[in-house]
Amino acid sequence: MRLRCISCKAEYEPDPWLFRCPRCGGLLDVVHDKVDPTPSQGQGVWRYHKALPRVRRRISLGEGGTPLIRLSSTRHERVYLKFEGANPTGSFKDRGMAVAVSIALDAGARAVLAASTGNTSASAAAYAARAGLRSIIVLPRGRVAKGKLFQAMLHGAKIVEVEGSFDEALKAVMSYIEEEKGLVYPVNSFNQWRLEGQKTLAYEVAGELGDAPDYVIVPVGNAGNISAIWKGFKDLYRAGVTSRLPVMIGVQARGASPLATMAERGLNEPAWFDKPETIATAIRIGRPINWQRALEAVRESGGTFIAVSDQDILEAQKTLARREGIGVEPASAAPYAGLTKLRQKLPEDATIVLVATGHSLKDPGIGVETEIYHAPTTEDAVKLIKDIASKS
Ligand code: F0G
Numbered sequence: 153m154r155l156r157c158i159s160c161k162a163e164y165e166p167d168p169w170l171f172r173c174p175r176c177g178g179l180l181d182v183v184h185d186k187v188d189p190t191p192s193q194g195q196g197v198w199r200y201h202k203a204l205p206r207v208r209r210r211i212s213l214g215e216g217g218t219p220l221i222r223l224s225s226t227r228h229e230r231v232y233l234k235f236e237g238a239n240p241t242g243s244f245k246d247r248g249m250a251v252a253v254s255i256a257l258d259a260g261a262r263a264v265l266a267a268s269t270g271n272t273s274a275s276a277a278a279y280a281a282r283a284g285l286r287s288i289i290v291l292p293r294g295r296v297a298k299g300k301l302f303q304a305m306l307h308g309a310k311i312v313e314v315e316g317s318f319d320e321a322l323k324a325v326m327s328y329i330e331e332e333k334g335l336v337y338p339v340n341s342f343n344q345w346r347l348e349g350q351k352t353l354a355y356e357v358a359g360e361l362g363d364a365p366d367y368v369i370v371p372v373g374n375a376g377n378i379s380a381i382w383k384g385f386k387d388l389y390r391a392g393v394t395s396r397l398p399v400m401i402g403v404q405a406r407g408a409s410p411l412a413t414m415a416e417r418g419l420n421e422p423a424w425f426d427k428p429e430t431i432a433t434a435i436r437i438g439r440p441i442n443w444q445r446a447l448e449a450v451r452e453s454g455g456t457f458i459a460v461s462d463q464d465i466l467e468a469q470k471t472l473a474r475r476e477g478i479g480v481e482p483a484s485a486a487p488y489a490g491l492t493k494l495r496q497k498l499p500e501d502a503t504i505v506l507v508a509t510g511h512s513l514k515d516p517g518i519g520v521e522t523e524i525y526h527a528p529t530t531e532d533a534v535k536l537i538k539d540i541a542s543k544s
Contacts, residue, residue: 237511251349270300341376354384479512
């Protein structure tokens with residue numbers, strides 16, 4: 153196992169504290185000479201320990217093994233949703249955090265540190281607690297969904313609020329780690345070890361479908377997850393477990409769409425958003441740090457980035473909830489909205505996997521309409537039930 157710079161390709165010995173290439177400043181990938189992506193005994197993502205870094209103590213809350221649910225409300229016949237909301241803290245972050253927090257322990261850190269739009273903070277705080285470490289979280293003030301903030305607080309995180317968006321919060325983390333190393337371990341998705349944990353989603357999907365799907369549609373914020381999932385599919389293909397590679401499609405919210413805008417305009421670099429805005433707060437990110445990794449995933453796989461509107465996201469969230477019974481947070485409904493947008497372009501018989509990254513309870517602040525009746529007495533309630541029953 154080695155670390156390789158994603159820009160200049162220089163290689164380094166594995167080092168838990170190395171996140172940028174000393175030569176050119178590029179982010180680093182974990183490269184394996186040979187990887188075995190098949191499951192064996194173990195808890196959570198550590199079932200795939202043969203494809204993960206070796207650690208002294210494997211931290212886990214039983215993450216992964218999430219349901220792959222076939223959808224019936226789409227135009228395409230074979231659409232599956234990977235429900236990452238079923239992870240221990242309600243999002244896909246747990247896969248990565250199991251690995252990153254285990255590495256933090258090995259590295260002798262006393263606390264973990266993360267900037268977050270919310271889910272990373274919930275996951276980092278929980279896994280740190282599990283490992284006996286403290287957690288320090290940097291959040292954009294007033295911009296984090298209630299459920300996520302509650303989780304971070306419940307698990308005992310110390311919270312630093314900054315003005316602006318997630319991008320400012322991440323800047324604070326990056327500046328801190330330039331100045332001090334050894335005490336506090338950063339677990340944002342620039343951390344290549346965390347992405348190793350997240351690639352296990354691909355292993356599970358291929359294991360269940362019997363091969364890689366034709367398309368994988370992923371919501372994109374800081375752009376780590378789409379890169380990790382692509383890496384997982386490449387591992388499987390190289391190991392001869394699958395016969396093909398999927399096309400990766402990244403979906404962003406229109407008001408925070410640096411990569412989709414780049415794709416639409418045919419640019420070579422993201423069109424940065426200084427003031428990202430969307431109701432999908434999880435992906436309200438204007439400067440995705442992993443943009444190069446994600447761009448490589450999309451280019452290598454023959455995919456693309458697309459943007460969807462907030463209205464389309466809310467519509468998709470409602471359809472998933474009311475026609476499929478699946479409750480996801482807004483960012484996690486973006487792939488469904490993306491599929492609706494792309495439906496004419498994807499072959500009818502394609503196998504498509506939507507990655508639904510987080511649970512609906514994460515963000516109870518989103519307004520939903522339904523009919524609520526008031527019944528002061530039991531008789532009123534019975535009468536109302538009869539009325540409603542007769543109409544349904
Ligand atoms: N979906 C959800 C629910 C998320 O919380 C995130 C990222 C993403 C998608 C995008 O994943 O960043 O790997 O492209 N949330 C981070 C956080 C930024 O702080 O919780 P990505």
